[in-house]
Amino acid sequence: MQRTDFHEIEISSRRFYSILVTLAGVLVAAAYAFFYMESQGHFVTGMNNQVVWGLPHVVAIFLIVTASGAANVASLGSVFNKPAYQPYGRISLVLAMSLLLGGLLVILLDLGHADRLIIAMTHFNFDSVFAWNILLYSGFFVIMGLYLWSIMDRTATAKRCYQPLAYLGFVWRFILTAGTGSIFGVLVAREYYDILMMAPLFIASSYLIGTACFSLVLLLLYKLEGRQLSEVIKSRLAISLCLCIVVVTLIELARHLLNYFIMGYTAVEVFVLRDAGAVTLMFWLGQVVIGLVLPIILLYLPSVKRSRLAIASTLIMLGGLCQLYVIIIGGQLQPLRLFPNAVTETSGNLDIAYSASLPELMLSLGGVAITLFVFTIAVKVLRLTPANS
Template sequence: MAELYFSKIKGDSKEYFALLIFLALIVAWGAYGFWVMFRQGHWVTGMTNQVIWGLPIVSVVYLIGASAGSLIISALAGVFGKEEYKIFSRMAAYLAALMIVGALLDIFLDLGKVEHGMNVIRYFNFSSIFSWNAFLYTSYFALCCIYLLAQMERKDKLVKILAIVAVAWAVLVHSGTGGIIGFIYSMDLWHSPLTAPLFIISAIASGIGIMIPILVLTFRYTNRYLDENLIRGLAKIMGAMIILLLYCFTVENLERGYVPAHAEAIYMSLFDWSQPFPKVFWFIQIFMGMLIPLAILLYPRTWRSVNWLCVAGIIHAIGVFAERYILVVPGLAYPKEVFPPGYEMAHIPPFEYGAPYVPGWPEVALVAGTFALIFLLFLIGLKVFELLPETGEVNEQ
């Protein structure tokens, strides 16, 4: 393959600085939201003693998956021999590192007492999936940085080795995240052997969904040529992942619904329209986040348009965020059985059926600030590091 040359952007336009200022203001709003939560306590959020994980934890699970998906895109050339995608490798690896930083930041800021985050190191529990995930997340971030550095230093043999390790580690990291949910057999809507593979599939799909518009916009506004066939190649992978997701969701919910003990929980999450969960599941996750993107990918006119592929990527990424919400919140909103057989569970406060949860503005600010910080650092990184190729295609010699 022809030698690829990477460079920094000038970053001296009014539009560039205006975007930096806009993102910085959102970051400041997120910092203020955290300060309110820190000073006044979590009662200012929508969380309760039953729904103890809210929007920040949904964001954590989402960002870890998107990071894994982005890193896998970065490794397409090194692992799968797709040399044409080498032009994206540095940018995708950098974005993967930023996303895992955002996920870790949300974890620490959601704790309430931030200093307690160090307890996972001080009191490491070898039998706890949380302790192991703390190790996996931090080592994953270190691996992203080393992998990116090796690319910048043009250590081609090391890059290929690290690409294989990076893909394996990304799968392990997100499987561990899925294990936090799927291994809890006492929660009707959490326990599932499909959770770990579902996390991997949705990670690849959402990672590509985010990367497609970022790649198109970045190349377009830095006046670099981008081969549209590369974007269509990524869109094909995303489409295949969406089909797999639909199949896995069908199998998982049919299996759960077949168990009589899970019938009430399944009804609450999928069919009880007095609750918000069916609306999020059917309209945002399934219809908007999966069926519409598939239609865009299958319809010839929209398939040929890169702009439409960007739309498909964005709305699918939103759909996967909704999927994370449906994974986390309804499992807590449905009370777990705490009495032995022969006793009836009364769904009354504080542990009630369909426990209400509406995110408070500090949570929304915190999550918005995290995403804004990721993109702010991404824009700064384009100016500081040599992440973008001089051209958007790779030519055969």
């Protein structure tokens, strides 16, 4: 097999520092938004007593799910022994860790009382899925860091550790994504969440969104260097995306059918799919049309499969963001049924609405900015980019 050489990304210092300064500006705005919400309180956001997870949580879960899927390219090269993907394993792992870092920072700052993080990390309630995920997220950084070391180091010790770490990383990502989906699947009080199919849905969605994110980043890196990405890897990525789209579509369809016909959650399904206003529009136009239908058309047709990978990947990521918005926000907009088998009356207004405030938007963009900031520095100082692929 031909030896692959790696190098730091070859872009001018002016362009490199321009990117960092732009991202730093977004981070400053995000920091201001955090301190503003922390000092003023919950009422300056669009959230309320019913909608307690807003846009920052949507973006945070999006980044976490994408992180798990972005590392899939490294697994394809090592666990499944696909030589075409092996030169891109370094970029895949660094991108995955950068995405997870951005997602966790948004969650930490959005939950409030970030100063109490040390308590959450030292006092675990193992009856809570949230506590499990703290361990899973921490382990992700350790395992992926060691996995990256085993790829980059050419010593005999690293070579011996390479395959075991590859398998461990693959299994860990699988469990991590299932754990993230289970956060919602075990919330029986919310009818739209209360189904364990959330775990396989999040796993399939992570593979789809993560592969799309990796494809877009890889194309951008090659564009910055003035090089062309191999048509072989473009074709393979397109095929992977098509397969993931089919799997996500089937699982999503099964989830809605089970909710409607088996679980008896007819009212919440009708609400989200027909009566939820902007959430309904996000489902049909954002998730279904933009995130699933248009990308598979672009990727499947032979005449456009190779030239439209970047567009399809962007649409998939937008669709994935809409999917999580529908799940997280839409699931909270339906009023709780406190007494399922009884007739209840209320004198209050049951109309629940949510509109993200500017501070929430800035905090969400801060998570994306820190991801890009860390990744940009990494590809500039580390030899991650294959030189002869």
